[in-house]
Amino acid sequence: MRFRTGSKFFVPALMGCWLATGGSALAQKAVTASDDPIAKVLKKKKTTDIAGKAVTTVKPKPKVVDRGIPNEVPLPARKLFGYLQSPAPMKASSYGGYAKGCMSGAEEMPINGLAWQVMRLSRNRNWGHPVLIDYLKKLAVDVQQKDGWPGLLIGDISQPRGGPMLTGHKSHQLGLDADIWMRSMPSRRLTYKEREETAAPSMLSGKISISKTRFKPGNVKVLRRAASSPLVARIFVHPAIKKAVCEATNDDPKRESWLKKIRPWWGHHYHFHVRLKCPRGSRGCKNQRPVPKGDGCGKPINDWFAMMTRPPRKPAKPAVKPTKPRKPRKKRYLTLAKLPKSCRRVLSYGRHKNAMLFAKGVGENVTLPVRRPVN
Numbered sequence: 001m002r003f004r005t006g007s008k009f010f011v012p013a014l015m016g017c018w019l020a021t022g023g024s025a026l027a028q029k030a031v032t033a034s035d036d037p038i039a040k041v042l043k044k045k046k047t048t049d050i051a052g053k054a055v056t057t058v059k060p061k062p063k064v065v066d067r068g069i070p071n072e073v074p075l076p077a078r079k080l081f082g083y084l085q086s087p088a089p090m091k092a093s094s095y096g097g098y099a100k101g102c103m104s105g106a107e108e109m110p111i112n113g114l115a116w117q118v119m120r121l122s123r124n125r126n127w128g129h130p131v132l133i134d135y136l137k138k139l140a141v142d143v144q145q146k147d148g149w150p151g152l153l154i155g156d157i158s159q160p161r162g163g164p165m166l167t168g169h170k171s172h173q174l175g176l177d178a179d180i181w182m183r184s185m186p187s188r189r190l191t192y193k194e195r196e197e198t199a200a201p202s203m204l205s206g207k208i209s210i211s212k213t214r215f216k217p218g219n220v221k222v223l224r225r226a227a228s229s230p231l232v233a234r235i236f237v238h239p240a241i242k243k244a245v246c247e248a249t250n251d252d253p254k255r256e257s258w259l260k261k262i263r264p265w266w267g268h269h270y271h272f273h274v275r276l277k278c279p280r281g282s283r284g285c286k287n288q289r290p291v292p293k294g295d296g297c298g299k300p301i302n303d304w305f306a307m308m309t310r311p312p313r314k315p316a317k318p319a320v321k322p323t324k325p326r327k328p329r330k331k332r333y334l335t336l337a338k339l340p341k342s343c344r345r346v347l348s349y350g351r352h353k354n355a356m357l358f359a360k361g362v363g364e365n366v367t368l369p370v371r372r373p374v375n
């Protein structure tokens, strides 16, 4: 079904033509068929309606693109992508940047595997580019078999078609980012409820120091293995974790190649965030700049600590009362128009019912299907 954003204008225009030409069926047809000579004349000329008033017939501009999703859906793109429950069954590809893009042909990370379990199943964010899903499966098995780690708890990856999310995460839009818990996988299979409610323990004690009881040598081994893959662009961890990894690997002369990819960032104290480079064949996928040279230990990490421990600035002088009331700032959000063009196709592929409802502006009322419990 095609949806015309210009239909408000289209109906009165059609009525005007119908009356001016005596209401023949030909006239109705003439307006809709663009190559009809009568339509061409009507399009240009001013005609009169039954009361003798001038009526200008304006042909509405076609605003429909790519299988029915209007060009300018004013809704935030997160509302279009956030409710889709299935991937776009196309060739696997990532489009755009990590925080402004989408993905086609996503693969689902199985919720239970040989050496992993997926957490927070109700979010339906265990979808990724097949290259990422393969990477995660292999990493889980390798850390279990080669590093003696009990297995991985997998957090958020991406939505079935990537894109911006309704809550949390600015990135994770391309199916190339994955959060992995620092806590190891328990030996038994967790229930659906446990996967929803089990808290992810922080590796910090206090604000900036690492907990020696929770952050174990095994965590360093997992991070080293995760970062050593040539597929990986970056891994984000809390600065205190980066410092702990630096200290634990001081005697490794070859550590720069993988340690440089482990980047300190805010948050990330209960999980680490793996980001893969754009896979081959993903045209339109934008890589970030490569990480700078050096292992990132020493000065860079000390600068982070200096920033985190800096005393808060003195409160500014009380502001002078503004004479005019300020206009409330408009909330900025990503709309479909700001994402790569391919994302419109990804969104509408298969004419997804929910996407169409949202495109018509009635999506607020859609209730989400709840995912079935695993056990």
Ligand SMILES: [Zn+2]
Pocket (backbone or CB within 6 Å): 169, 172, 177, 178, 179, 273
């Ligand atoms: Zn993340």
